[in-house]
Amino acid sequence: MPEPGEFVVTPYEVHGKIDYDRLREQFGTEEVTSQVLARIHHLAGGELHPLLARGVYYSHRDLPALLDGYANGRPFFLYSGRGPSGPLHLSHLLQFDLCAWFQRRLGVPMYLQITDDEKFWARGGLTREETAQWGLENLYDILSLGFDPKRTHTFFDSRSIAALYPLAIRVARKITFSNVKAVFGFTPSTNIGLVFYTALQSVPCFWPSWAEGRAVPCLVPCGIDQDPHFRLTRDIAEGLGYPKPALLHSQMVPGLLGEGVMSTTGGRTDDALYLNDPPPVVERKLRAAFTGGRATVEEQRRLGATPEVCSIWALWKTRFADTEAKFQEITRTCRSGELLCGDCKGELIERVHKFYEQHAVARDKAKSWAESTIVTSAPKSI
Numbered sequence: 001m002p003e004p005g006e007f008v009v010t011p012y013e014v015h016g017k018i019d020y021d022r023l024r025e026q027f028g029t030e031e032v033t034s035q036v037l038a039r040i041h042h043l044a045g046g047e048l049h050p051l052l053a054r055g056v057y058y059s060h061r062d063l064p065a066l067l068d069g070y071a072n073g074r075p076f077f078l079y080s081g082r083g084p085s086g087p088l089h090l091s092h093l094l095q096f097d098l099c100a101w102f103q104r105r106l107g108v109p110m111y112l113q114i115t116d117d118e119k120f121w122a123r124g125g126l127t128r129e130e131t132a133q134w135g136l137e138n139l140y141d142i143l144s145l146g147f148d149p150k151r152t153h154t155f156f157d158s159r160s161i162a163a164l165y166p167l168a169i170r171v172a173r174k175i176t177f178s179n180v181k182a183v184f185g186f187t188p189s190t191n192i193g194l195v196f197y198t199a200l201q202s203v204p205c206f207w208p209s210w211a212e213g214r215a216v217p218c219l220v221p222c223g224i225d226q227d228p229h230f231r232l233t234r235d236i237a238e239g240l241g242y243p244k245p246a247l248l249h250s251q252m253v254p255g256l257l258g259e260g261v262m263s264t265t266g267g268r269t270d271d272a273l274y275l276n277d278p279p280p281v282v283e284r285k286l287r288a289a290f291t292g293g294r295a296t297v298e299e300q301r302r303l304g305a306t307p308e309v310c311s312i313w314a315l316w317k318t319r320f321a322d323t324e325a326k327f328q329e330i331t332r333t334c335r336s337g338e339l340l341c342g343d344c345k346g347e348l349i350e351r352v353h354k355f356y357e358q359h360a361v362a363r364d365k366a367k368s369w370a371e372s373t374i375v376t377s378a379p380k381s382i
Ligand code: TRP
Pocket: 011, 079, 080, 081, 082, 083, 084, 113, 114, 115, 118, 201, 220, 221, 222, 223, 226
């Protein structure tokens, strides 16, 4: 475990209290500045996704060049993914929400990767059938966030391997064991599936360029914990003759228990709000969630509360305050002591119930076309 004040962020391990600015410096990524945001706002026709406007997406690699290209008639594609180890929770939606928004605003294609292999290799307690089944369930949830069936393509690793493998062969030759050891902290007892796996996560970055026989730029919105994979991808891109993917990194949603990020590991199921939690469970978890409130109502009225440390405020920020005005009002009245935690939770619970109801309807629709997005063959036979 890290020392107090220390934190660890890798694709396979996140703990400690994350200092996101320090993490960005450690990783050597760029800050999402107001100029970059203004650029996106303009290209998106005068709109900014709340996750961008509120600084949840705060770090990038090479985004301005990709946006310049788009403005000059060089469209890019989006790529993001999910390692299915169980039901999705709200933190998992950030990258797909942003992708669906970019797709709607800019009309660009989306490539989604479901890594049922990765999670089988990385997690002890799951059978291969379970990771594959969760992959399908997660796919329905993701597609129903507003993706366009005609422009969305899924690599479901165990079922799409014929499509991925010819390119994976070339990618894997460029990555050595000492690379993955340094980047992921692998040891001699790490299984060789995981050692190979990062090659498969790189492949979608290059796949459209390979398929179309020309350089197609790629943008990967993802949690900043995934950056190590794409550092490797970017290092090998030019040697393979493909553009380096641009990245847009988000912070992670804090857990409901108030320690670290929303996470399913370690069996702390009350830390996360799952998309398949029934209404009474949603209510119980949110009622018990950690807030930035004071010990007594009197104190809170007098001194106000602290939104920045509150897991409920984080949910308003990352999903449930659908307008800037609403978000500002929650933040202001929380800080001033006008809004009490019980009332704030009550209002949020109503919103969450409503979202879950709408999501269930959208999910049923997405089920009917999800299979048709799965890519099963390579664009070329060799
Ligand atoms: N490794 C990711 C996970 O554990 C899944 C993933 C695959 C992914 N391809 C991606 C995430 C591209 C972000 C972007 O969930």
